[in-house]
Amino acid sequence: MGDEKQTDNVQSDLSNATESLKIEGEQKENGDASKSDKVKIDILLKATGNAPIMKKKKWAVDAEKPIGWIMEFVKKYLKLEPDEKLFLYVNQTFAPSPDQLVKNLYECFGTDGKLVLHYCKSQAWG
Amino acid sequence: MANDREVLREIWDGKLPICFQLAQEEIMEIQQPDAFYVMVPRLSYFPLVTDKMKRHFLRYISQENSDSEMWLDYNGQPLKWHYPIGFLYDLFCGNDPQLPWHLTVHFTKFPEDVLLHCTNKDVVEAHFMSTVKEADVLKHRGQVMSTMQKKDHNQLWLGLQNDKFDQFWAINRRLMESHGDNEGFKHIPIKIYSDDGTCSQRLVSPKNNDGSRKTLQQMVAELYPDKHDVQLRTHGIIIPSDTPLQWLSEHMSYPDNFLHLCVF
Numbered sequence: 001m002g003d004e005k006q007t008d009n010v011q012s013d014l015s016n017a018t019e020s021l022k023i024e025g026e027q028k029e030n031g032d033a034s035k036s037d038k039v040k041i042d043i044l045l046k047a048t049g050n051a052p053i054m055k056k057k058k059w060a061v062d063a064e065k066p067i068g069w070i071m072e073f074v075k076k077y078l079k080l081e082p083d084e085k086l087f088l089y090v091n092q093t094f095a096p097s098p099d100q101l102v103k104n105l106y107e108c109f110g111t112d113g114k115l116v117l118h119y120c121k122s123q124a125w126g
Numbered sequence: 127m128a129n130d131r132e133v134l135r136e137i138w139d140g141k142l143p144i145c146f147q148l149a150q151e152e153i154m155e156i157q158q159p160d161a162f163y164v165m166v167p168r169l170s171y172f173p174l175v176t177d178k179m180k181r182h183f184l185r186y187i188s189q190e191n192s193d194s195e196m197w198l199d200y201n202g203q204p205l206k207w208h209y210p211i212g213f214l215y216d217l218f219c220g221n222d223p224q225l226p227w228h229l230t231v232h233f234t235k236f237p238e239d240v241l242l243h244c245t246n247k248d249v250v251e252a253h254f255m256s257t258v259k260e261a262d263v264l265k266h267r268g269q270v271m272s273t274m275q276k277k278d279h280n281q282l283w284l285g286l287q288n289d290k291f292d293q294f295w296a297i298n299r300r301l302m303e304s305h306g307d308n309e310g311f312k313h314i315p316i317k318i319y320s321d322d323g324t325c326s327q328r329l330v331s332p333k334n335n336d337g338s339r340k341t342l343q344q345m346v347a348e349l350y351p352d353k354h355d356v357q358l359r360t361h362g363i364i365i366p367s368d369t370p371l372q373w374l375s376e377h378m379s380y381p382d383n384f385l386h387l388c389v390f
Contacts, residue, residue, distance in 0.1 A: 090260070090263075091263055091268065093259050093260070093263050093268045093271075093272075094256045094257070094259035094260040094263065095252075095256045096256070096260070097208060097242070097253060097256075097257075098242055099206070099208075099242060100325075100327075101325070104325065104326065104327035104328075105327075107327060107328050107329060108264065108313075108327055108328070108329050109263070125259075
């Protein structure tokens with residue numbers, strides 16, 4: 001995965017990949033629009049260790065989404081193999097549970113109007 | 127720092143009698159399996175206390191499912207293994223206690239959209255340690271956990287896993303100390319659950335703006351300004367509303383260092 005050539009491929013396909021993800025996300029939101037107030041939260045995704053950098057780092061995410069959804073999103077965006085692991089960290093300290101909601105983390109650990117998440121492909125902070 | 131040691135001990139010794147039954151559709155033998163009764167610590171997690179139960183039921187199920195991941199449900203609702211057992215009981219049976227607690231055991235149809243996978247106890251350990259770290263970030267900006275040694279982290283986990291109060295608290299007491307000039311944590315690690323299991327986590331200070339100790343009642347008034355008569359339950363009891371949050375956090379937190387409170 002690390003070599004230059006593949007990184008280039010990833011970037012040229014980026015827009016397609018994210019476009020389809022967005023559409024998927026919107027359809028889902030429309031489905032249960034009645035119960036959620038559709039608050040969006042800005043998240044900033046930062047690469048750590050051997051993880052590839054994301055061209056677009058800042059995303060507005062539905063506050064009710066679980067962290068597991070963001071993990072899947074990043075994996076798709078980076079075109080990781082299904083068996084490749086991805087770890088997300090808050091405050092460069094702890095790995096939130098995949099069923100933790102984005103709004104809960106933002107509420108407790110958000111800074112300057114956004115939630116910063118570090119991602120990597122191997123365990124970084126225990 | 128936690129002083130009321132007997133409270134810590136009482137909480138630690140809390141146990142629940144559980145009656146496990148194999149789901150009817152899993153049974154492949156003519157002879158029906160006996161139910162499996164066991165007393166489990168409220169503070170523990172299901173994957174840490176169900177090895178024997180799993181072995182008991184394995185011989186009654188189809189051979190092809192014997193390697194698949196076991197999961198539990200109460201009344202058709204899958205139980206999340208990464209929540210402490212006592213909390214799950216309070217959430218589902220708090221208003222209508224039933225003992226023993228009747229749970230159904232499954233080896234097929236894993237509810238992927240509800241439960242996280244737990245292939246072995248290392249997964250539970252990783253989840254537990256991460257939650258303790260999160261709590262320490264809230265209490266001390268993560269400084270206690272980051273200055274501890276790996277062996278201290280291990281001792282915390284082994285104390286919980288092996289149900290050893292002294293082993294666990296020898297380390298945990300450091301996580302329950304207040305730092306700096308003022309008494310109290312920076313924030314209180316707290317998760318509040320509504321009866322549908324939705325978890326709400328907010329940044330809660332142990333003090334009011336005037337520096338006085340914040341009580342449970344005052345926190346409830348801040349978080350639920352529109353609601354009256356909000357009561358909170360943990361460890362099977364309704365918490366008196368004048369309890370200071372700092373004391374509550376030091377004495378009534380689960381081993382993961384979070385208060386897990388059920389609203390009703």
